């Protein structure tokens with residue numbers, strides 16, 4: 001006997017096949033059958049403990065948010081209000097705002113405060129359909145600060161019903177005390193923090209920010225080489241505000257993903273295609289910062305680079321936990337098709353985390369993470385501007 005059969009559903013499998021099943025069975029936390037109830041030689045009630053008529057509603061894989069900075073303290077709403085009045089970035093930084101403000105608040109927060117604030121956002125993300133969530137550190141900056149942030153991520157992972165994928169965002173921004181010696185900070189990362197993170201198994205991947213205002217290619221190369229020695233996967237914030245050759249660097253190291261990519265050029269895209277590196281695009285940050293330079297969607301399509309979408313959930317440039325909203329923003333701002341937006345938050349997001357063998361599509365033997373939506377087509381999902389939420393959530397075959 002199977003655990004459950006869902007039938008009479010509009011199923012978006014997000015798999016490569018052209019098949020359009022209308023029914024699906026799960027058992028032992030996995031998907032065990034896909035097809036149509038007409039294929040059965042006996043009533044479905046005899047085949048499974050539970051049977052659910054989905055009444056034509058949309059059934060999709062659980063959504064995967066493959067790029068977030070969800071663990072942080074405080075918010076930057078006041079800074080947002082100042083920006084609206086025309087106050088410049090430099091002036092905001094001078095007033096103690098910007099990323100350093102979040103670093104300060106996150107460093108000052110106790111473990112419990114940081115956990116509580118982050119757990120609220122995680123719950124909101126789950127209600128929006130995210131069943132797997134990547135979370136980066138990067139607001140601690142000191143050894144103790146980064147380890148605290150990663151320990152909060154570890155604690156959240158224990159209590160979250162889905163999968164939390166922890167990333168050590170090593171070179172995010174230069175701490176004030178290293179302002180004139182960035183090399184010393186890279187030494188601290190490579191010689192002290194990274195070995196400890198690896199020893200305590202606090203991260204599955206290492207990330208960095210490659211940009212003129214952050215770290216250069218040579219510095220990140222050192223971080224990546226060290227991360228590789230510890231067997232960690234790699235990700236990179238690249239080409240967000242300028243062409244800094246981060247995508248080429250990520251590809252040379254066979255990174256899982258290069259993220260942002262507004263300013264990537266054709267040779268960077270070709271390198272990503274060769275390396276199998278996923279393009280993670282972040283429409284929320286693009287929207288919030290009112291960017292004008294679009295990521296080159298057509299070139300990414302032409303080179304068959306998988307396009308993933310994520311919230312980039314963070315207090316400075318993308319304060320959101322809603323992947324359906326990101327789907328809408330990618331469609332309206334960049335003309336991604338509705339199916340591209342759905343694949344962006346399912347199978348391609350799974351690839352961006354190296355988890356596509358078990359997650360990201362509805363296929364036999366994959367983990368039974370699935371959502372039933374109060375709508376009847378894939379088109380509706382990116383149409384409702386983030387207001388549609390799943391009404392049924394299954395994670396590892398269990399109803400949440």
Ligand SMILES: [Zn+2]
Nearest residue numbers: 067069237312
């Ligand atoms: Zn980010």
